[in-house]
Amino acid sequence: MEKTFLMVKPDGVQRNLVGEIVKRFEAKGFKLVGAKLMVISNDLAANHYGEHKERPFFGELVNFITSGPVFAMVWEGENVILTARDMMGKTNPLEAASGTIRGDFGMTVGKNVIHGSDSPESAEREIGLFFDKSEVVTYSKQDSVWIY
Numbered sequence: 001m002e003k004t005f006l007m008v009k010p011d012g013v014q015r016n017l018v019g020e021i022v023k024r025f026e027a028k029g030f031k032l033v034g035a036k037l038m039v040i041s042n043d044l045a046a047n048h049y050g051e052h053k054e055r056p057f058f059g060e061l062v063n064f065i066t067s068g069p070v071f072a073m074v075w076e077g078e079n080v081i082l083t084a085r086d087m088m089g090k091t092n093p094l095e096a097a098s099g100t101i102r103g104d105f106g107m108t109v110g111k112n113v114i115h116g117s118d119s120p121e122s123a124e125r126e127i128g129l130f131f132d133k134s135e136v137v138t139y140s141k142q143d144s145v146w147i148y
Protein backbone atom coordinates (compact mmCIF):
# COMPACT_ATOMS: atom_id res chain seq x y z
CA MET A 1 0.00 0.00 0.00
CA GLU A 2 1.23 3.52 -0.84
CA LYS A 3 2.82 5.57 1.95
CA THR A 4 3.63 9.25 2.30
CA PHE A 5 5.58 11.45 4.68
CA LEU A 6 3.66 14.35 6.23
CA MET A 7 4.93 16.79 8.82
CA VAL A 8 3.23 19.48 10.89
CA LYS A 9 5.77 22.32 10.70
CA PRO A 10 6.87 24.35 13.78
CA ASP A 11 4.12 26.95 13.22
CA GLY A 12 1.45 24.23 13.22
CA VAL A 13 2.77 22.70 16.45
CA GLN A 14 2.95 26.14 18.15
CA ARG A 15 -0.61 26.93 17.05
CA ASN A 16 -2.01 23.64 18.42
CA LEU A 17 -2.99 22.31 14.98
CA VAL A 18 -1.54 18.79 15.36
CA GLY A 19 -4.89 17.27 16.37
CA GLU A 20 -6.84 19.12 13.68
CA ILE A 21 -4.43 17.92 10.99
CA VAL A 22 -4.32 14.31 12.20
CA LYS A 23 -8.13 14.36 12.37
CA ARG A 24 -8.45 15.34 8.70
CA PHE A 25 -6.33 12.45 7.45
CA GLU A 26 -8.02 9.96 9.79
CA ALA A 27 -11.46 11.17 8.69
CA LYS A 28 -10.46 10.82 5.03
CA GLY A 29 -9.83 7.14 5.73
CA PHE A 30 -6.04 7.01 5.67
CA LYS A 31 -4.09 4.93 8.16
CA LEU A 32 -1.47 6.42 10.51
CA VAL A 33 1.52 4.05 10.52
CA GLY A 34 4.23 6.23 12.09
CA ALA A 35 4.41 9.43 14.14
CA LYS A 36 6.75 11.38 16.40
CA LEU A 37 7.32 14.84 17.83
CA MET A 38 10.91 15.85 17.16
CA VAL A 39 13.29 18.76 16.69
CA ILE A 40 15.03 18.56 13.31
CA SER A 41 18.82 19.01 13.18
CA ASN A 42 20.39 21.40 10.67
CA ASP A 43 21.84 18.44 8.75
CA LEU A 44 18.50 16.67 8.47
CA ALA A 45 16.78 19.91 7.40
CA ALA A 46 19.39 20.61 4.71
CA ASN A 47 19.10 17.04 3.46
CA HIS A 48 15.30 17.02 3.51
CA TYR A 49 15.08 20.31 1.58
CA GLY A 50 18.18 19.53 -0.56
CA GLU A 51 16.29 20.21 -3.80
CA HIS A 52 16.00 23.87 -2.74
CA LYS A 53 19.62 24.47 -1.66
CA GLU A 54 20.33 27.00 -4.45
CA ARG A 55 17.11 28.94 -3.84
CA PRO A 56 17.30 32.36 -2.12
CA PHE A 57 14.92 31.24 0.66
CA PHE A 58 16.92 28.10 1.58
CA GLY A 59 18.57 29.57 4.70
CA GLU A 60 15.28 30.92 5.97
CA LEU A 61 13.58 27.58 5.27
CA VAL A 62 16.19 25.61 7.25
CA ASN A 63 16.08 28.14 10.11
CA PHE A 64 12.31 27.92 10.30
CA ILE A 65 11.98 24.14 10.10
CA THR A 66 14.61 23.70 12.86
CA SER A 67 13.15 26.47 15.06
CA GLY A 68 10.94 24.22 17.20
CA PRO A 69 9.34 20.80 17.34
CA VAL A 70 7.65 19.31 14.28
CA PHE A 71 5.21 16.41 14.22
CA ALA A 72 6.49 13.87 11.67
CA MET A 73 4.10 11.24 10.34
CA VAL A 74 3.82 8.35 7.90
CA TRP A 75 0.37 7.77 6.42
CA GLU A 76 -0.80 4.88 4.30
CA GLY A 77 -3.61 4.43 1.75
CA GLU A 78 -4.53 4.29 -1.91
CA ASN A 79 -3.20 7.39 -3.71
CA VAL A 80 -2.26 8.90 -0.36
CA ILE A 81 0.64 10.94 -1.82
CA LEU A 82 -1.44 12.99 -4.27
CA THR A 83 -4.56 13.07 -2.12
CA ALA A 84 -2.60 14.46 0.83
CA ARG A 85 -1.07 17.16 -1.41
CA ASP A 86 -4.60 18.05 -2.48
CA MET A 87 -5.81 18.20 1.13
CA MET A 88 -2.81 20.45 1.99
CA GLY A 89 -3.52 22.98 -0.76
CA LYS A 90 -1.10 25.17 -2.70
CA THR A 91 2.29 26.13 -1.22
CA ASN A 92 1.28 29.80 -0.78
CA PRO A 93 -1.67 29.99 1.64
CA LEU A 94 -2.93 33.06 -0.29
CA GLU A 95 -3.49 30.80 -3.29
CA ALA A 96 -4.65 27.72 -1.37
CA ALA A 97 -8.38 26.96 -1.61
CA SER A 98 -10.62 27.18 1.43
CA GLY A 99 -11.15 23.74 2.88
CA THR A 100 -7.51 22.80 2.39
CA ILE A 101 -5.15 22.81 5.37
CA ARG A 102 -3.04 25.70 4.05
CA GLY A 103 -6.13 27.55 2.83
CA ASP A 104 -7.75 27.32 6.25
CA PHE A 105 -4.72 27.76 8.53
CA GLY A 106 -1.63 28.90 6.57
CA MET A 107 -0.41 32.45 7.10
CA THR A 108 2.52 33.01 4.73
CA VAL A 109 4.45 31.00 2.12
CA GLY A 110 7.12 30.35 4.76
CA LYS A 111 4.69 29.53 7.58
CA ASN A 112 2.39 27.18 5.71
CA VAL A 113 1.73 24.66 8.51
CA ILE A 114 2.39 21.33 6.79
CA HIS A 115 4.85 19.49 4.55
CA GLY A 116 3.92 16.56 2.34
CA SER A 117 5.95 14.40 -0.05
CA ASP A 118 5.32 15.36 -3.68
CA SER A 119 6.07 12.03 -5.46
CA PRO A 120 6.62 8.32 -4.76
CA GLU A 121 10.39 8.93 -4.94
CA SER A 122 10.33 11.76 -2.40
CA ALA A 123 7.96 9.80 -0.14
CA GLU A 124 10.38 6.88 0.01
CA ARG A 125 13.36 9.17 0.53
CA GLU A 126 11.70 11.28 3.22
CA ILE A 127 10.26 8.32 5.17
CA GLY A 128 13.79 6.87 5.18
CA LEU A 129 15.29 10.17 6.38
CA PHE A 130 12.89 10.64 9.30
CA PHE A 131 11.97 7.12 10.42
CA ASP A 132 13.81 3.93 11.28
CA LYS A 133 12.24 0.85 9.72
CA SER A 134 11.09 -0.28 13.18
CA GLU A 135 9.16 2.99 13.70
CA VAL A 136 6.83 2.38 10.75
CA VAL A 137 4.16 -0.02 11.99
CA THR A 138 2.32 -2.66 9.98
CA TYR A 139 -1.15 -3.42 11.37
CA SER A 140 -4.72 -3.93 10.26
CA LYS A 141 -7.81 -2.07 11.42
CA GLN A 142 -10.08 -4.46 13.27
CA ASP A 143 -13.43 -2.86 12.50
CA SER A 144 -15.39 -5.95 13.51
CA VAL A 145 -13.99 -5.67 17.04
CA TRP A 146 -14.16 -1.89 17.60
CA ILE A 147 -17.14 -0.64 15.56
CA TYR A 148 -20.70 -1.96 15.28
Ligand code: RTP
Pocket residue numbers: 052057061090091109110111112114115116117118
Ligand atom coordinates in the same frame (compact mmCIF):
# COMPACT_ATOMS: atom_id res chain seq x y z
P1 RTP B 1 6.78 21.43 1.26
O1 RTP B 1 7.96 20.85 0.52
O2 RTP B 1 7.17 22.15 2.53
O3 RTP B 1 5.70 20.43 1.46
O4 RTP B 1 6.09 22.56 0.35
P2 RTP B 1 5.77 22.49 -1.19
O5 RTP B 1 6.16 21.16 -1.77
O6 RTP B 1 4.34 22.91 -1.35
O7 RTP B 1 6.69 23.65 -1.77
P3 RTP B 1 8.23 23.57 -2.22
O8 RTP B 1 8.33 24.19 -3.56
O9 RTP B 1 8.79 22.20 -2.03
O10 RTP B 1 8.90 24.56 -1.18
C1 RTP B 1 9.30 24.12 0.10
C2 RTP B 1 8.98 25.17 1.12
O11 RTP B 1 9.80 26.31 0.90
C3 RTP B 1 9.11 27.48 1.28
N1 RTP B 1 9.12 28.42 0.19
N2 RTP B 1 9.37 29.69 0.35
N3 RTP B 1 9.86 32.44 -0.08
C4 RTP B 1 9.49 31.68 -1.09
O12 RTP B 1 9.29 32.12 -2.19
C5 RTP B 1 9.27 30.27 -0.84
N4 RTP B 1 8.95 29.36 -1.76
C6 RTP B 1 8.86 28.16 -1.08
C7 RTP B 1 7.70 27.10 1.62
O13 RTP B 1 7.54 27.09 3.03
C8 RTP B 1 7.54 25.71 1.06
O14 RTP B 1 6.63 24.95 1.80
Ligand code: MG
Pocket residue numbers: 116118
Ligand atom coordinates in the same frame (compact mmCIF):
# COMPACT_ATOMS: atom_id res chain seq x y z
MG1 MG C 1 8.08 20.33 -1.50
